[in-house]
Amino acid sequence: MIYAGVDVGGMSIKCCLATEEGKIITKGSFVTKEGITCAEMAEQTASYIKTLAKNAGIEEKEIVSVGMGTPGTVDGKKGMIVYSNNIKLDHAPIVKEMEKHLSCPVFVENDANAAALGEAVFGAAKGLKNVVLVTLGTGVGTGIVANGQMITGMGGAGAEGGHMVIKMGGEKCSCGNRGCFEAYASASALLKQTDKMVARHPDSLLASLWAEKGRVGIVPFDAAKAGDKAGETVIRNYVNYVAQGLVGLVNIFRPDVVLIGGGISNQGDYFIKKVSRRLNRIVYGSSINDRVKVKAAELKNDAGLLGAVALAVRAGNARA
Numbered sequence: 001m002i003y004a005g006v007d008v009g010g011m012s013i014k015c016c017l018a019t020e021e022g023k024i025i026t027k028g029s030f031v032t033k034e035g036i037t038c039a040e041m042a043e044q045t046a047s048y049i050k051t052l053a054k055n056a057g058i059e060e061k062e063i064v065s066v067g068m069g070t071p072g073t074v075d076g077k078k079g080m081i082v083y084s085n086n087i088k089l090d091h092a093p094i095v096k097e098m099e100k101h102l103s104c105p106v107f108v109e110n111d112a113n114a115a116a117l118g119e120a121v122f123g124a125a126k127g128l129k130n131v132v133l134v135t136l137g138t139g140v141g142t143g144i145v146a147n148g149q150m151i152t153g154m155g156g157a158g159a160e161g162g163h164m165v166i167k168m169g170g171e172k173c174s175c176g177n178r179g180c181f182e183a184y185a186s187a188s189a190l191l192k193q194t195d196k197m198v199a200r201h202p203d204s205l206l207a208s209l210w211a212e213k214g215r216v217g218i219v220p221f222d223a224a225k226a227g228d229k230a231g232e233t234v235i236r237n238y239v240n241y242v243a244q245g246l247v248g249l250v251n252i253f254r255p256d257v258v259l260i261g262g263g264i265s266n267q268g269d270y271f272i273k274k275v276s277r278r279l280n281r282i283v284y285g286s287s288i289n290d291r292v293k294v295k296a297a298e299l300k301n302d303a304g305l306l307g308a309v310a311l312a313v314r315a316g317n318a319r320a
């Protein structure tokens, strides 16, 4: 049985065909024009899926279902993108439009929620029922699987852990509020924190690497690993911010595992172990309850696609 996954981004749309076990058979992407309408997006995506299938020697009728992950507020029950500041489609009936062009059912969910489902079905949390996935990128995306089900909330507007306030009156967030987890723990926040430290310590290794390699998230890690005090301070504070946001989610959901995804997770054990140590120190009942497991997410660049495939498999099989 074949399933299609669609990962909708701000500038392009990735599509794949995969097996029930999450093995990608073929994938590709196409660029979307600015101001694309829902009908155009559906028509182009459906036609791209058909082309992928044709080129891989798969008949369209072999595709059981299509899963889509899109940014923003997504009402999966209504098959609608309700709000997205990235792709600028509000109240878009994407499922209805897609199904005009395809002969199988289509399902849509928020991309971060779908990514958490993907990790629980195919990735680092395979077989586990309670998972919190935090993606540290331009923003902070969170996806929560509780008792094997995605938490999406009323109208799909829930599970926005990136906008939990961890410091009242704190740094300004892209959402308009102050002090959100995202404003401290995103990769963009790490760059701002490094800027400030560089200005304060212009003679540090951190400052010279910042000038040499450019404004990239790997620099404070490299400086800290080399024993530079300014770099170590940036990373220590950043780890504390990440753990501070995670502790709120962990105290509510107490997942079997916390997964960290996004570019920052490429720092591997060096970063994950620090976050784990801090989180386990401040979590509720830390001295008595079992330790919280923290791991790097596994699906990496395919996280969005395989999240969408997991959605297609789950929802498609439930419908069949």
Ligand SMILES: [Zn+2]
Binding pocket: 162, 163, 173, 174, 175, 176, 177, 180, 182
């Ligand atoms: Zn916010």
